Amino acid sequence: xxxxxxxxxxxxxxxxxxxxxxxxxVTDVLGLIEWLxxxxxxxxxxxxxxxxxxxxxxxxxVALDYPVGPDDEVAFFPPVTGG
Amino acid sequence: MIRVQREDFDTGAELxxxxxxxxxxxxxxxxxxxxxxxxxxxxxxxxxLEHYPAMTExxxxxxxxxxxxxxxxxxxxIIHRHGTLEIGERIVLxxxxxxxxxxxxxxxxxxxxxxxxxxxxxxxxxxRDGHHWVDAHSADDAQAARWEGGKAGRRPTExxxxxxxx
Numbered sequence: 109x110x111x112x113x114x115x116x117x118x119x120x121x122x123x124x125x126x127x128x129x130x131x132x133x134v135t136d137v138l139g140l141i142e143w144l145x146x147x148x149x150x151x152x153x154x155x156x157x158x159x160x161x162x163x164x165x166x167x168x169x170v171a172l173d174y175p176v177g178p179d180d181e182v183a184f185f186p187p188v189t190g191g
Numbered sequence: 192m193i194r195v196q197r198e199d200f201d202t203g204a205e206l207x208x209x210x211x212x213x214x215x216x217x218x219x220x221x222x223x224x225x226x227x228x229x230x231x232x233x234x235x236x237x238x239x240l241e242h243y244p245a246m247t248e249x250x251x252x253x254x255x256x257x258x259x260x261x262x263x264x265x266x267x268x269i270i271h272r273h274g275t276l277e278i279g280e281r282i283v284l285x286x287x288x289x290x291x292x293x294x295x296x297x298x299x300x301x302x303x304x305x306x307x308x309x310x311x312x313x314x315x316x317x318x319r320d321g322h323h324w325v326d327a328h329s330a331d332d333a334q335a336a337r338w339e340g341g342k343a344g345r346r347p348t349e350x351x352x353x354x355x356x357x
Binding site for chain 2: 112114115116118164167169181183185186187188189190191
């Protein structure tokens, strides 16, 4: 599974992207976030307030209960501020 | 048409192209977003725009398609820059061409409002003391929300059902 981070989530986790193999028990976005929190202090800080985190799976906005699998690209980022 | 690029653009030349070969166009409306020198009482030295390359063009194309469903546009253009920009530089150009002004004005405002809340760009303000990421404004959400429940069908929502918005 490819995980990508943008803006302050990238800075807090200390990485722009990572290729990970979560356990089979991870079936949706929320489960993935809970597992990522076990990956280090940076990840804990990045996911401290899920109200500030938006998620896209394969480049489409999704909710926290959206299913994820090994071939997915999952992106985490703050609310957008372009324009 | 959608363009995501690091380099600057020539506003006049881009607007002229919108109706160059189309005499059904009676009016062109445009919005140009610029880097302001001040933010929250603090002087900026520059602004950096990060984006999600794999998603950006698709998100902008979805927003443009939605505008074309709602208004009878002859043409539309979104150019959004990324990278580090100096004070006064152009960030974004949104332009719409239609037979009559009302469609051009409304569609242009719709595109800017939705782009600000749905396209995956993030602004980072650089100051002499460091940098900080711009927070999303609830006023921008409210502006974008005005266009919901329009003539359109499915909205490419950023906050799907069951998602708790801050």
